Amino acid sequence: MTWTQEYLPLGNLALSTLAAAIPIIVIFYLLAIRRAPGQIAGIAAMITAFLVAVLVYKMPFTTALTSTIMGIAYGIFPIFWIVITAIFIYNMTVETGKFDIIKNSIATITDDRRLQALLIAFAFGAFLEGAAGFGTPVAISAGMLVGLGFNPLYAAGLCLIANTAPVAFGGIGIPIIVAGQVTGIDTMKISQMVGRQLPFLSAIIPIWLIVLMSGWKSAMEVLPACLIAGISFAVVQFFSSNYLGPELPDILSSLAAILCLTLFLKTWKPATTWRFPGEEKSSTTAATRPSYSTGELVTAWGPFIILTVMVILWGLKPIKALLEAPTLSIYVAGLHNAVIQVAPIAKVPTAMAAVYKLNWLSAAGTALFIASILSALLLGVGPGQFFRIFGKTFKQLTKPLITIPAVLGLAYIMNYSGMSSSLGLFLAGTGSFFPFFSAWLGWLGVFLTGSDTSANALFGNLQSVTAQQVGVDPVLTVAANSSGGVTGKMISPQSIAVATAATGLVGKEGDLFSFTVMHSLVLAVIIGIMTYLQAYVLAWMIP
Template sequence: MWTQEYVPLGNLALSALAASIPIIVIFYLLAIRRAPGQVAGISALAAAFLVAVLVYKMPFTTTLMAALMGIAYGIFPIFWIVITAIFIYNMTVETGKFEIIKNSIATITDDRRLQALLIAFAFGAFLEGAAGFGTPVAISAGMLVGLGFNPLYAAGLCLIANTAPVAFGGIGIPIIVAGQVTGLDTMKISQMVGRQLPFISVFIPFWLIMLMAGWKATMEVLPACLIAGVSFAVLQFFSSNYLGPELPDILSSLACILALTFFLKSWKPVSVWRFPGEQGNKTAAATLPTYSGRELITAWSPFIILTVMVILWGLKPVKALIEAPTLSIYVPGLHNMVTQVAPIAKTPVAMAAAYKLNWLSAAGTALFIASIFSAMILGVGPGRFFSILGKTFKQLTKPLITIPAVLGLAYIMNYSGMSSSLGLFLAGTGSFFPFFSAWLGWLGVFLTGSDTSANALFGNLQAVTAQQVGVDPILTVAANSSGGVTGKMISPQSIAVATAATGLVGKEGDLFSFTVMHSLALAVIVGVMTYLQAYILAWMIP
């Protein structure tokens, strides 16, 4: 047994500085050196290993097993989601059906600004709510590239758009986990997040279009931005406050998709906006081929089947059935070998280390089954099916290094207590803690790539610290989730998924630089909002 030590250098600030070395390494390599993702990931993993062993005195074998457990999770289920999502997209391209999809979207709108709202914001939010864990960025970014978007913008826009739904992603799992680790009422956490995120959600469509096209072009589509943001935010508030954490994303995104589609049938911007350098100023709807209903349904069938499978996999009765064959493999040399102590844990507790091989219930499996049905409808035989799958795997060899390396880094930082040192340092800010509670969530999602994991990592610390500074713990635990969403767009795991989906492998540094300032600005906004709710707008706390 090895007990975590959160102040190994005898001073919390110095210990937190040591714990931040892997983060500094990955920030430096991605943002300044623009290094490929696999180089940054492996370098940060090595730095975390050395700090854990040399500074935190974590046993070598225990550190190694923590890294291997993270690497295993990076391969399955995370990489499994990425490869199956991009495989479905590649199949539609190889069969020529994506041209039909592209033209059918252009009949709704051939304006890049409005296409970004429909796919990056609305459809991406739907996928986040139904599956989460990288699925929305992998699919929606790939679709935008297929439509003709600049790959960097496609990836960056999908990452930023994904801010709005992340806290309720994967059928509300982040909020449910926050309730489990803190012992607080899950419904109250859901309500509090639902009184924070809608303010961000209503603003994200404007943010996206401003980033794409500038102020003047944003004002041209102001009505569409309002329709998208308000329809999403209103349903997000209502469902999170009155129905629970499971449905906000699905209901909000469906409302947004329907509202935008109906609105765009009767309203058009004064001019069609395209990226500088694109061929032609606009694509007139009259010049597009016309398709029969059967052709349209066939072309869209992979994404329709994907949507149905993802929803099916999230239903409680189905989930109970497909979770049954899950294998729990206790990691030797790590399971119950690390003890968490106060203030991270209420009482000393041995950290479990069970690798769950949920081969059937994983979202990637739902996508793979969807790919089989899609192949049957698209007329893709077994030989061609495996040929496209092989090409997809070859396309993703570098992300197969990057994603596991990043997960290995996250698991070392969690089991060694390095993440906890950083958390305790932020928790020592006294009455300013409500502001920094959002940054704690940001840090957790940056490290793990998951709002769920960030809530598991820092949820209890948020609750304990809030009580110490005299703030309602419901607020700070909710802020962990709301602030966490702002870190998703720069999480190395998310960056790796986005670059894999858009053909930007090796350009992870460029994408990181594209999103980092937006991440920091949104984190400040959530932090200020949380501070105001703690001391001035306390009536908003349920």
């Protein structure tokens, strides 16, 4: 038995869009206004979406229930699997005392919190995004900043905002590759177009972070370092996306930023060493920190070196293909090919697949878990201590284990019911202003799904079809879906849940949402204006 999506269940687009927006309004209200814990907001929004799907969109009850359960399953694996394994590795370094060595070794580069944020939140976080994506960079880099002594709210917020720069090319370029598959547009062209949008954002994100963190006057003290980090990242991002393809921009850009910034800081220091207001001043400085042997440094950094190597190996195509071999593809009964997408979302009536892929070996979380075993051997952690720390980590993450699956359940029911498509069609109906709103369509997709990849799969074809209708090159709007989407990542409930789990802020999801939401909106406006200008004034920039 099949069911065909209806995008105007209330007879007109405005009312249907309002109905589809109810779950989003609920989660915005609970997080931003009531400052409710993430698990409460997530569950409330998921239940609301289920009711709207069944009562307004007339989705069969069992189909709606099955799609929600499928989303919950994806929230547990692979998303939560990444979070728990990433934080487990961090916890092992803390329990064994090695994180103190890591902190001090970073401090030998700089004691300044502003510069530490550039190195870890912006540069190292981008490297992890490019290698793995799907929550890994925020989980690792935010946890590291808290370990260094950062205010947890700032650690989480800074890492979420810093993650704006690399998201479109995350996970070895998978968002761009998916956009090409969905739309039939040459992947290289989409990569080139995104590479002519995001570098402008990447160049300003470092200074944006530091102004947010310490104010304008303080940011001016480290302006040279911000420019070094942002411009080196942006230049390599432009070059690699335009001439090499979508797979390597994040890896190469982040390495360029780390290298340039580290070399620069060996010869330049800010006039003052900045710390958070109220933070106790350390009795030691970069010059008086304890010195460590090469062996001690390698051992302390070893878990993160192993993590990085494993993530890179898992992303290499030949190895990934081998690891994918034992993947279990479970066709979800009652949902697989049971929901039919129709125009204008699909070019022709198309049955939506519902295949739960249990990629237990190729998942990024598995790479991290293997890294944890190797790290335990390196750190001298025995089996008993290994499982004790893992159990402690699991207990630490019990609330995110509710929040993340609930948010994925919300995303899946909105996708399969057609609610997301109603919202997309509303934005697509803006005529000649569509290039501006195409960025917001990507923003909406990432907010709903927590993934630029998923947003491109959800709205990529709609972007292409609408662009042709309004006389704009579809390469531009499909790229804008990805570029605009990166600005929604920082407020996606899924990302918020990962960040709070990594920084000990579970229950404070509303505070973190409020911390990032204005930055998300302003950056989305910037991408929207840029896309509009490229459509009508700077069309020569379109490949």
